[in-house]
Amino acid sequence: MEYFLQQGLNALALGGTYALLGLGLAVVFSVLGLINFAHGELMTLTGYGIFYTLLMGVPYPLALLAGVLIAALAAVLMERIAFRPVRNASPTTMLLTSFAVSTILHILFQNLISARPKAIPVPDAIIGAVSVGSMQIGIIQLLSIAITAVSLLGLTLFLKKSLLGIAMRAAAEDFNVARLMGVNANMVISTAFAISGILAGIAGVLWLFQRGSVDPMMGFLPVLKAFIAVVLGGLGSLTGAVIGGFILGIIEVSLRAYLPDGMLAYRDAISLTLVILVLFFLPQGIVPRRESVR
Amino acid sequence: MPVTLLSVQKVAVRYGAIQAVENAELAVAAGEIVTLLGANGAGKSSLLNACMGLVPLAGGQVHFDGQRISGTRTEHVVRRGMTLTPEGRRVFPGLSVADNLAIGAAASPQLRRETAARRTEMYDLFPRLHERQKQLAGTLSGGEQQMLAIARSLMSNPKLLLLDEPSLGLAPNIVDQIFDIIAALRARGVTILLVEQNAELALDIADRGYVLAGGRIVLSGTPGELRASGLERVYLGAH
Amino acid sequence: MAKNIGKYGALLATIMAVAPFCAAQAQDAIKIGFVGGFTGYLAPYDQPTLQGIELAVEQINKAGGIDGKQIELISRDMRSDTAQAAVTAQEVVDQGVQVMIAPCDVDPAVATGQITQAAQIPTIAACASTPILPGMVGDYMFANYTADNLQATALADYALEQGYKNALVLLSRDTPYTEMLPRYFATVFEKKGGTVAATLEFKMGQQDFSAEVTKIKELSPAPDVVMTAAYEPDFPAFIRQLRSAGITAPVLGSDGIDSPTTLELGEVAEGVVFSNAGYPTPGSALEKFNADFKAHFGEEPSAIFTATGYDVIKVVEAAVKATGGNLEGPALRDAIDNLENVAVATGSITYKGMNRVPLRVVALNKVQGGQKVHVANVTPNGADVPPAQ
Numbered sequence: 069m070e071y072f073l074q075q076g077l078n079a080l081a082l083g084g085t086y087a088l089l090g091l092g093l094a095v096v097f098s099v100l101g102l103i104n105f106a107h108g109e110l111m112t113l114t115g116y117g118i119f120y121t122l123l124m125g126v127p128y129p130l131a132l133l134a135g136v137l138i139a140a141l142a143a144v145l146m147e148r149i150a151f152r153p154v155r156n157a158s159p160t161t162m163l164l165t166s167f168a169v170s171t172i173l174h175i176l177f178q179n180l181i182s183a184r185p186k187a188i189p190v191p192d193a194i195i196g197a198v199s200v201g202s203m204q205i206g207i208i209q210l211l212s213i214a215i216t217a218v219s220l221l222g223l224t225l226f227l228k229k230s231l232l233g234i235a236m237r238a239a240a241e242d243f244n245v246a247r248l249m250g251v252n253a254n255m256v257i258s259t260a261f262a263i264s265g266i267l268a269g270i271a272g273v274l275w276l277f278q279r280g281s282v283d284p285m286m287g288f289l290p291v292l293k294a295f296i297a298v299v300l301g302g303l304g305s306l307t308g309a310v311i312g313g314f315i316l317g318i319i320e321v322s323l324r325a326y327l328p329d330g331m332l333a334y335r336d337a338i339s340l341t342l343v344i345l346v347l348f349f350l351p352q353g354i355v356p357r358r359e360s361v362r
Numbered sequence: 363m364p365v366t367l368l369s370v371q372k373v374a375v376r377y378g379a380i381q382a383v384e385n386a387e388l389a390v391a392a393g394e395i396v397t398l399l400g401a402n403g404a405g406k407s408s409l410l411n412a413c414m415g416l417v418p419l420a421g422g423q424v425h426f427d428g429q430r431i432s433g434t435r436t437e438h439v440v441r442r443g444m445t446l447t448p449e450g451r452r453v454f455p456g457l458s459v460a461d462n463l464a465i466g467a468a469a470s471p472q473l474r475r476e477t478a479a480r481r482t483e484m485y486d487l488f489p490r491l492h493e494r495q496k497q498l499a500g501t502l503s504g505g506e507q508q509m510l511a512i513a514r515s516l517m518s519n520p521k522l523l524l525l526d527e528p529s530l531g532l533a534p535n536i537v538d539q540i541f542d543i544i545a546a547l548r549a550r551g552v553t554i555l556l557v558e559q560n561a562e563l564a565l566d567i568a569d570r571g572y573v574l575a576g577g578r579i580v581l582s583g584t585p586g587e588l589r590a591s592g593l594e595r596v597y598l599g600a601h
Numbered sequence: 602m603a604k605n606i607g608k609y610g611a612l613l614a615t616i617m618a619v620a621p622f623c624a625a626q627a628q629d630a631i632k633i634g635f636v637g638g639f640t641g642y643l644a645p646y647d648q649p650t651l652q653g654i655e656l657a658v659e660q661i662n663k664a665g666g667i668d669g670k671q672i673e674l675i676s677r678d679m680r681s682d683t684a685q686a687a688v689t690a691q692e693v694v695d696q697g698v699q700v701m702i703a704p705c706d707v708d709p710a711v712a713t714g715q716i717t718q719a720a721q722i723p724t725i726a727a728c729a730s731t732p733i734l735p736g737m738v739g740d741y742m743f744a745n746y747t748a749d750n751l752q753a754t755a756l757a758d759y760a761l762e763q764g765y766k767n768a769l770v771l772l773s774r775d776t777p778y779t780e781m782l783p784r785y786f787a788t789v790f791e792k793k794g795g796t797v798a799a800t801l802e803f804k805m806g807q808q809d810f811s812a813e814v815t816k817i818k819e820l821s822p823a824p825d826v827v828m829t830a831a832y833e834p835d836f837p838a839f840i841r842q843l844r845s846a847g848i849t850a851p852v853l854g855s856d857g858i859d860s861p862t863t864l865e866l867g868e869v870a871e872g873v874v875f876s877n878a879g880y881p882t883p884g885s886a887l888e889k890f891n892a893d894f895k896a897h898f899g900e901e902p903s904a905i906f907t908a909t910g911y912d913v914i915k916v917v918e919a920a921v922k923a924t925g926g927n928l929e930g931p932a933l934r935d936a937i938d939n940l941e942n943v944a945v946a947t948g949s950i951t952y953k954g955m956n957r958v959p960l961r962v963v964a965l966n967k968v969q970g971g972q973k974v975h976v977a978n979v980t981p982n983g984a985d986v987p988p989a990q
Binding site for chain 1: 806
């Protein structure tokens, strides 16, 4: 029972990070129909942002904040420079553009910064564990869960209460009609990118707490996981991305916790098979995107 | 002579090689209800979308309220006082009625400040929407969605409302309600350009009308003139 | 084969006749090719390796070359792509290199080796550490870096020396390095009397080790040592989560964690012991190399791969001297295969009797107060080293 609870908590913490990443992809996809594969590089940028601000002697919490803001700014610039010129092009063109942005950033990181990882210290205060009953819960895990919860709550409030948030939801449902009502398309898209940057930055910080270093390839794997979470949850649905992220986290942790040793090597294959099974029965994902009545 | 609100001059719209609208000339004066008739695919919606700046013009100019609006962004057109209620209603199904209305007033800071007051006005005009303000728009009936779509367009306090096929797919008694609303709007001083496939209904309410066929204006005049000049032939010809 | 000699001879004669200048130049220079992943996932290994190679080439050329022959280095980026490695290797071979240096990972190294094996060009994999690599390719392929089984033996010897009896092994099947190094460790450890309590697997890049750590906590009796060949970003994540869960067993790692990140991990990494290819003890060749490197590039070496890259050129130098300047493939191959105790930046290298996998020193280091502290230099007993598999 205790083992189960502990693993449940593990799943929650991991799923939360996937949810943040998936949400970042989904926010952009919902308004633009673009899966931004350069999303992972935003995480990497957060890492380098923290590394260099710490180097300049900025206090640790401010450096984390700077890292997140840098990701948000980079996301907005990415849209302005790379995606806006091809906004009306085919989805394939946009997808390829995002691959190009990702590759260019990789190479810039490798050649201008370093191909080797740069260490980012993590304060000892958040490394320990707290005891709840006979369970030991890592502080980083608790922090992950708390930060995920706060981020999701903040984003939900923004989307439900602010006009810009409502406009983003409207644009996600029917972009042309939102424009027709006088919603500023550039504003909505820039905001979507800024939000995706902030989410990538927050996920990046959580990721960095665990890995302790940043290297050019840092964002590669997480963006793949986020992509799986988004497809699982239903492309374009924000709720779906969050649900997809948590489900992916639960699948991964349960397989690692309960698969017999001999089967462990196949766990990625098994988890992807499970994802495909879900999609077989729910081809639009768990939360299908609402189509407007036409 | 009343002031000309909307003036469409030699407008052309193309989608790739397809010529949707060609050399269209049209004018709407303040206080009028003008109807734009035509068969399916005649180019009516394209012309409206072009006026709103949603699709680029391949030729010609659009002036509204004395200023050239062709080439400006949609939100500027909305701010100047022209809105479009699109064909098929296209309410935001996942947003509440209240939020749908809020989007209707998103075009300028001035409008955004007036959102609450305008919304109350809309609830007076459409009591049904008031009852359902918290409900998701996707759960409304077709007639209610059409009311919401019109109310959403009215949130920006337009001088000219472009109505694209408001009766499409609605039951006859609901259609009557919608046309009552259109009449009420005129009484409140809103100028209306009405696109309809149901020519009889539209001609009953309109002051003047245009007939679009194959992307060109082929007829114009008062309802009486249009009826006399063999409207049905144009329709049959276009089919 | 004999039938073709006339044809080749004629071709050769033609080339000599039309290109006397090229032929003359070829005699003066030793052409060494390096097909490396300077961009992509191999960049963290192949970029530093290239720096070490460049430094060695420059020092040797400045000092008059190898027996009067200057070294010409032809390095090409294969973008960490195995298919591209084969294409790039062919391009470099076409430029007439006499020695090739292969990229830092097994697959592209094999791809490179297949081209050079056919062309009879001795090839050295600068930092691929899988001991089966030379056997996979053929008699022209040599390893350079500390082999996985050698390192694992040094670590197992150390663990037993410390009195550890019950080991937990964490491995990943994603690469031969992360899988086989712990397996070699387990083999030696068990053969010499230790027990392996459990073998856990992880997926590289998984970041989250909570499920594995929870499993370790459930083990009874608790392991008294944890061994893994995980490296960044897996190792920092693993050890942080291990310590967070209150598990205090000592941790042994391999040269993959020889990185500033490990030293900056703070308290969680305190006491971690890891092996690598050398430690710059005062007066050692490695200390001198590091000083030369700093003087040349204006920065500290970012990784030991700078020194091991330097070693490759020193091996080539020794081989060319041994053949008396004969740059024919077979002669060079035999010369490398018979090298003994070549003085290199990381210590010394012996190929004789080692099946093209060098015997070299393994350094053991400990993380102490954010510093890398030298524990010992060991050269394992050849008989203890488990066979490559």
